[in-house]
Amino acid sequence: MKFTTTVAAVALGATAISSAQAVLSPTCTTYLTALSAPTNPLSKCRVYTALGFPGITGANDHDTPKLQKAIAAYCATPACTPEQYAGVYKDINTNCAADMIAANQADLGTTMYMWYMSPPQRDAICLQSSKNTTCVIDSINEMIARAQFPNANKNEDDLYGYLQYVTPMLSPKDTNATAFCTSCNQQVANIFSNYYTKSPSPYLLNFEQQLTSAKYNDDLSYQYKSTCQVTLGANFKPVDNSTNSNPSANKPSGSDKGSAGQAAVVLSMGGVAATVAAVAGVLAMF
Numbered sequence: 611m612k613f614t615t616t617v618a619a620v621a622l623g624a625t626a627i628s629s630a631q632a633v634l635s636p637t638c639t640t641y642l643t644a645l646s647a648p649t650n651p652l653s654k655c656r657v658y659t660a661l662g663f664p665g666i667t668g669a670n671d672h673d674t675p676k677l678q679k680a681i682a683a684y685c686a687t688p689a690c691t692p693e694q695y696a697g698v699y700k701d702i703n704t705n706c707a708a709d710m711i712a713a714n715q716a717d718l719g720t721t722m723y724m725w726y727m728s729p730p731q732r733d734a735i736c737l738q739s740s741k742n743t744t745c746v747i748d749s750i751n752e753m754i755a756r757a758q759f760p761n762a763n764k765n766e767d768d769l770y771g772y773l774q775y776v777t778p779m780l781s782p783k784d785t786n787a788t789a790f791c792t793s794c795n796q797q798v799a800n801i802f803s804n805y806y807t808k809s810p811s812p813y814l815l816n817f818e819q820q821l822t823s824a825k826y827n828d829d830l831s832y833q834y835k836s837t838c839q840v841t842l843g844a845n846f847k848p849v850d851n852s853t854n855s856n857p858s859a860n861k862p863s864g865s866d867k868g869s870a871g872q873a874a875v876v877l878s879m880g881g882v883a884a885t886v887a888a889v890a891g892v893l894a895m896f
């Protein structure tokens with residue numbers, strides 16, 4: 611399998627924003643505004659909103675104990691139900707069906723993407739690691755220790771940027787296979803892979819690039835297969851390199867090598883610094 615396209619999926623970066631016009635219909639705008647109101651019980655069903663982002667972090671924030679605390683508090687609350695999410699999709703379809711077009715990727719597309727991703731995001735951030743903390747905090751701490759920025763972008767150097775980057779970590783760029791293929795990263799990737807398969811998005815996950823959850827799953831599975839030799843999905847079993855004496859086990863294998871670099875998929879929405887700079891309030895209400 612060979613991927614020749616780089617999927618800049620839902621980057622909430624300057625390019626995506628500046629090329630998009632906020633042309634949502636009044637009905638859709640009204641619905642989304644009501645949906646995001648803090649008084650709406652559903653507003654907390656979007657995981658990063660429930661964690662307090664973007665308010666809890668800012669540029670160069672590496673205070674992972676603070677994030678761990680927010681995660682622990684959030685994971686102690688009941689999850690939103692599949693019925694609640696299904697209700698939101700149904701209402702989005704009722705109110706915004708005509709708005710699901712490329713030009714609305716930056717606002718409606720991003721909003722729908724975050725709704726779709728919230729159930730596995732919750733499972734991923736609440737996953738405990740063997741170190742008595744959560745996997746995502748371990749992964750973020752490891753990134754910080756090796757000075758790896760989310761998406762190799764200094765503007766995403768905040769807790770929001772790191773957390774999104776590791777749910778799931780999708781590209782080994784700026785790291786090596788050993789650091790990329792940790793048990794935690796593999797498990798988090800598998801949570802997303804299973805979700806894409808079992809609960810395919812009812813809508814395109816990116817109107818602009820016509821991306822489905824199947825495409826996201828293909829790219830994710832390809833990346834972990836080629837870099838870590840692990841198979842995501844029903845037969846998932848984390849590959850532990852420490853018991854593998856084959857030194858090539860952590861390198862992309864021959865036939866995959868050529869396309870590995872091009873398989874990089876960018877799923878991140880950007881850090882707070884990048885988001886604030888690019889969005890400047892346009893999306894704040896959603």
Ligand SMILES: *[C@@H]1O[C@H](CO)[C@@H](O)[C@H](O)[C@H]1NC(C)=O
Pocket residue numbers: 742
């Ligand atoms: C694990 O974390 C819990 C809660 O933070 C703490 O009470 C417990 O002592 C920790 N256990 C170890 C072995 O560090």
Ligand SMILES: *[C@@H]1O[C@H](CO)[C@@H](O)[C@H](O)[C@H]1NC(C)=O
Pocket residue numbers: 756785786787788789
């Ligand atoms: C991979 O990166 C980690 C962290 O930066 C480093 O400790 C390790 O030595 C590297 N491994 C190889 C094989 O280069």
Ligand SMILES: *[C@@H]1O[C@H](CO)[C@@H](O)[C@H](O)[C@H]1NC(C)=O
Pocket residue numbers: 788791792793849850851852
């Ligand atoms: C690979 O080995 C390194 C160093 O022994 C370890 O830190 C890392 O977690 C291992 N990766 C996996 C997938 O177990």
